Amino acid sequence: MAESQSGAGSSGNKRSKGTNAAKRAMAGVTQDASTVPPCGACKFLRRKCSDGCIFAPYFGTDQGAARFAAVHKVFGASNVSKLLSSISTNHRHEAAATISYEAQARLSDPVYGCVSTILALQQQVK
Amino acid sequence: MAESQSGAGSSGNKRSKGTNAAKRAMAGVTQDASTVPPCGACKFLRRKCSDGCIFAPYFGTDQGAARFAAVHKVFGASNVSKLLSSISTNHRHEAAATISYEAQARLSDPVYGCVSTILALQQQVK
Structure with missing residues (x-):
């Protein structure tokens, strides 16, 4: 469920995941436990x-x-x-x-x- | 019904009608009676x-x-x-x-x- 938040999912669209992670990083969103799914x-x-x-x-x-x-x-x-x-x-x-x-x-x-x-x-x- | 074909409608969006007429003219579509509505x-x-x-x-x-x-x-x-x-x-x-x-x-x-x-x-x- 929290695959796109944790970045620890074992499957899925890698490119999309990377893009989302980059977007979050640019927006200064931290990936800690408080991130709401x-x-x-x-x-x-x-x-x-x-x-x-x-x-x-x-x-x-x-x-x-x-x-x-x-x-x-x-x-x-x-x-x-x-x-x-x-x-x-x-x-x-x-x-x-x-x-x-x-x-x-x-x-x-x-x-x-x-x-x-x-x-x-x-x-x-x- | 055939307003946009004949260009003789008494109401409607004039700008759109003009644009459509221009498009038809560019495409070489004639506005004769055989035009299908x-x-x-x-x-x-x-x-x-x-x-x-x-x-x-x-x-x-x-x-x-x-x-x-x-x-x-x-x-x-x-x-x-x-x-x-x-x-x-x-x-x-x-x-x-x-x-x-x-x-x-x-x-x-x-x-x-x-x-x-x-x-x-x-x-x-x-």
């Missing part, structure tokens, strides 16, 4: 995670990184960032959860996505 | 619509342009293009329809999107 979304996006990261509360963990990968592929990080920003803070958890659900459904079923669930439920209701 | 998606994206445009069969009309605007805002044109390209041609109509439905639902209800319909139907099924 990026949230799952920023880890996936290979970017620095700021204090006010819009994704961190909803895609914080390693599992969050996997969920974010699906969200990023289907909706795009920028669109999801705009969507979450437009919603009041107390509703963002639900929005992130439903966006994740839709993204997973679309990857599982590229033609119908979660609309297949709606169609199946409508059949049951009839 | 762009599909709704390409009109919205203000780009040239090619013969093999991936969006044209599903967002062809003026109504298609409005539907594409929602799809573009929620999913992004690039993501939808990739999605449609990854699906066999005979399933793309359904995919475009479900993507449009999801996009409209997300714009109407930014927190739950079409998942609100799933939750409501699940309540009815119980």
Whole structure:
């Protein structure tokens, strides 16, 4: 998880790791134990995670990184960032959860996505 | 609809229209009656619509342009293009329809999107 922080990972993209390390060195960021690991979304996006990261509360963990990968592929990080920003803070958890659900459904079923669930439920209701 | 082709539209972005006309002139494109108008998606994206445009069969009309605007805002044109390209041609109509439905639902209800319909139907099924 903290591979890009510690620089001790045994695998991964060496060139990218080196570049990130150089960037951190230039920015004067120390690599001590107090370095906060990026949230799952920023880890996936290979970017620095700021204090006010819009994704961190909803895609914080390693599992969050996997969920974010699906969200990023289907909706795009920028669109999801705009969507979450437009919603009041107390509703963002639900929005992130439903966006994740839709993204997973679309990857599982590229033609119908979660609309297949709606169609199946409508059949049951009839 | 054919505003950018005929140059006779009474409203719209004059600067963009002029730029497009200049581009067409440089490319040697004549502005005669045989010019094919762009599909709704390409009109919205203000780009040239090619013969093999991936969006044209599903967002062809003026109504298609409005539907594409929602799809573009929620999913992004690039993501939808990739999605449609990854699906066999005979399933793309359904995919475009479900993507449009999801996009409209997300714009109407930014927190739950079409998942609100799933939750409501699940309540009815119980």
